[in-house]
Amino acid sequence: MNRGMLLILPVVILALLITAVPLVNMTYKSLQKTMFGFGKERFIGLENYVNLFTKDEDFLPSLWRSFLWVFENLLVQLTIPMLIALLLQENNLFNRLSRTLVLIPWILPLVVISVVWRWLLEPNIGYVGYLLRSVGLNSPSFFGNKALAFHTLVLINSWHFIPFGTILMLAALSTVPQSLYDAAKVDGAGAFQRFIYITFPMIGRTIWFVALLAFMWSFNTFDLIWLITEGGPADSTLTLPVYIYKLAFKMYNYGKASAASVVSTLILIAVAYAYFKVFSPKKEGTR
């Protein structure tokens, strides 16, 4: 073994310990009939997986809801940061101040965000309800209405992510040479054309990266949903991570929860692989 390999060995071992071991353990548990704390485990092969896809009335809807959750989050978390970044691109005092202020949601812990928004949006004694009533409008039930709860949570989750996306986009925008814009202006390109033909391709790699992060983080969102709605009302915000938590820690069905976790992991790996293969800007550039 050469010296280079030896030097990276501790990191490889550590990485194996913190990723591979739990993964193997989770896969092993998914093949067992196990109720944590109650007696011995029993090998049942793929029964947990079969049950999830054929008998479990919550698994497939929660999986579908997770995809919807990711789609809506990506939509907001890619467009809004881009717009804010374009607005704050110019370097003046107002923008410098705004760039600092825009970071606030990012530095707040999710627990705080959950509690604050839960109370702000409470229809009867919350501040948003008060504002709506003061202009003659009725306050909707943001978290009690099946049609609203999901989208409200998407907006809160995105509100937390937007500063991060904005900072990355701003950093990317600052790398676009001003000379390109000047040349385009000379050629008669308007603002929209400059954005489409210069800005967008130049920061494509950052957008690609932000989208990947937003996808991974959104798919795994648990804390925000659990703290605000616990998956309700009537399961309308029950995404896959929330359902896995309920299976494991409310119903103690660790075998089934592990099977659902394996499915979730496989989905993430498959999407990440496809994303790298299909949408990688590197590939675009080499064509």
Add this chain to the structure above:
Amino acid sequence: MRKFLVALMVVFAILSLAKTTIVFWHHEAPAHRVAAFQKVIKLFEKENPDIKVIQQVVPWGDAWTKTLAAIQSGTTPDFQFSIPELTITAYLANAIVPVDDLIKEIDSKYKYIKSQLAPYKFNGHYWGIPIWTMPMILLYRPSYLKKYLGTTEPPKTWDELLLAAQKITLLSSKEGETIYGIGLTAGDNLCTQEQVYTIMSNVGVKVFDEKGNLTFNKPETWRAVEFYKDLYKFSPPGSTGWAWGEIEMNFTAGKIAMMPYFGGLQKRFYEMKNYDLDGAPQPYPVDGKEANLIYPNDVHIFKSAVEKGHLEAVKKFILFMMRPDINAILTAEMEPGSFVPVTEAAQKSDQYWNNPVIKTFKHLNEVIIRATNYGTLYGFEHGYAANLAIGSISGANVIAEMIQKVVTGEMGVKEAVKWAESKMESFLK
């Protein structure tokens, strides 16, 4: 001098070796509750210098997982404060010992309220010792009843309750105020489950029959769910997303006139110097019965206490906690109106009634004490645990989920009750 110090150290070592140290877990994280436990411990240690007691706080959210993890790894404390579902979990994990002798002793000394023992009796033995209980009653704001109903008499029947809730909501709205007649939740949580069950208890809903077979999908359940649905129309919008915090804040803020709830809110009213609060027995239909939900909190003793030779010390401490003067610290002093004594002696004790909060809301607390006699808990309607699957059924919030489906219009009443029973069935398997 050196010899003296060595001798002192030896004496100290012998003394500390002679002391029995017992450890218990409880799940009451707020600082004032921890302080109340410490007060009891201090008094006990004063009377029993050979026993040292250590309290460890495990928040409710972690109670199940930590208990099961401790059982699996053999690191359980000597005993633990609990509720029926957690005691059943510990029992099913084969980790606790029967406590019939303690129940008998406490009963003969202080006379247990019988309804409080039911949730801890399974397979012919008692497995938990009730320490305090939490009865749900109808809390109300007398001034709202007077203003909108022209009386301070609270409703006594379901019909009167529905009418009163409707009147208050509509009349206050006409006057441009936003007051809702009733406060009901429909969130996917325990709070909803308890409110729903209080209504169910009035028409004698039973989750299981005496042999432990499911008997939930019955006309009385449909009737209770239908009534909850009707009543819910006069509850604040948004309560499908509510849990404890929201309903308490709305009631305290004056947005709700009445609600089936625990009496613990009196402490907040007392601190705010707002005395517009009273309670009444939960209304019931003319052909129904006086009943309400109770949540007796117990302690169960782990097998590890026996293995370590701590059983006698643990029993001594439990008996100490049941002494009426000490029990008042854990009830009136810790959470007045919320934590209520479970023995006749403690319910009559001066220490309980002399607490300033209890004294201020005397009538409300008389109602609460009375409610301990009529209380019942889902799955324990026959005076014992008819089927131990009730722990998982309760943990999964099946009843709360059922109500959500009804009030959000996802399912009709009968369909939702049928759905709930089939969901419960899956836990039985």
